[in-house]
Amino acid sequence: DTEVTQTPKHLVMGMTNKKSLKCEQHMGHRAMYWYKQKAKKPPELMFVYSYEKLSINESVPSRFSPECPNSSLLNLHLHALQPEDSALYLCASSQHPGGSGTGELFFGEGSRLTVL
Amino acid sequence: LAKTTQPISMDSYEGQEVNITCSHNNIATNDYITWYQQFPSQGPRFIIQGYKTKVTNEVASLFIPADRKSSTLSLPRVSLSDTAVYYCLVDSGTASKLTFGTGTRLQVTL
Numbered sequence: 001d002t003e004v005t006q007t008p009k010h011l012v013m014g015m016t017n018k019k020s021l022k023c024e025q026h027m028g029h030r031a032m033y034w035y036k037q038k039a040k041k042p043p044e045l046m047f048v049y050s051y052e053k054l055s056i057n058e059s060v061p062s063r064f065s066p067e068c069p070n071s072s073l074l075n076l077h078l079h080a081l082q083p084e085d086s087a088l089y090l091c092a093s094s095q096h097p098g099g100s101g102t103g104e105l106f107f108g109e110g111s112r113l114t115v116l
Numbered sequence: 117l118a119k120t121t122q123p124i125s126m127d128s129y130e131g132q133e134v135n136i137t138c139s140h141n142n143i144a145t146n147d148y149i150t151w152y153q154q155f156p157s158q159g160p161r162f163i164i165q166g167y168k169t170k171v172t173n174e175v176a177s178l179f180i181p182a183d184r185k186s187s188t189l190s191l192p193r194v195s196l197s198d199t200a201v202y203y204c205l206v207d208s209g210t211a212s213k214l215t216f217g218t219g220t221r222l223q224v225t226l
Contacts, residue, residue, distance in 0.1 A: 004159070033214070042203060042216035042217060042218055042219050043160065043216050044216075045214060045215060088157065090159050090160075091159075092159070103165070103207075104150075104162040104165070105152070105160070105162060105214065106162070107159025107160050107161065108159050109157075109158055109159055110157070110158070110159050112157070
């Protein structure tokens with residue numbers, strides 16, 4: 001199994017809603033990532049979890065709250081978002097977060113978020 | 117943090133070889149160079165990774181000169197399905213530094 005599965009594929013929410021994005025991998029990877037991608041722009045790194053601990057938060061607003069319940073699962077909790085937060089949210093995993101090159105990042109298909 | 121520079125776009129005809137060059141002047145001794153392909157509304161997909169000289173796999177080759185300040189992704193005999201955005205990343209082995217550059221939009225036509 002070499003897949004990263006993201007749900008839901010599409011999400012529409014109002015600015016007062018609370019919702020969550022889910023990401024799952026069963027490759028035994030110990031690093032998991034959240035990226036945000038706007039149209040025609042490269043993915044931007046948001047958060048990194050290494051061995052289920054948050055190791056990197058790239059100055060992301062607190063309305064985005066990541067969670068890593070176990071080594072296979074990564075969530076992104078969303079609350080009080082703004083229309084400009086509408087984007088494709090990508091989850092990725094890699095075998096380990098450090099060493100001689102991080103190696104291959106495995107990406108999910110993404111969750112397309114629209115904030116009204 | 118090694119910043120990367122790539123051409124914004126390239127055009128090619130089907131069947132031709134395409135070479136996309138990435139500049140990374142500030143690459144550090146332990147950094148690797150990695151290339152990803154991305155189709156619209158999909159996550160990026162790993163193509164190839166290298167440290168120096170030449171690396172080849174079933175889909176591409178990666179050429180890295182001795183000074184490692186640039187790298188070239190070579191796609192042999194492209195097809196229409198190779199139309200995508202190609203990203204070059206410098207991988208320092210630190211998860212926080214996996215930053216994508218602007219990418220190169222490759223358009224392949226008949």
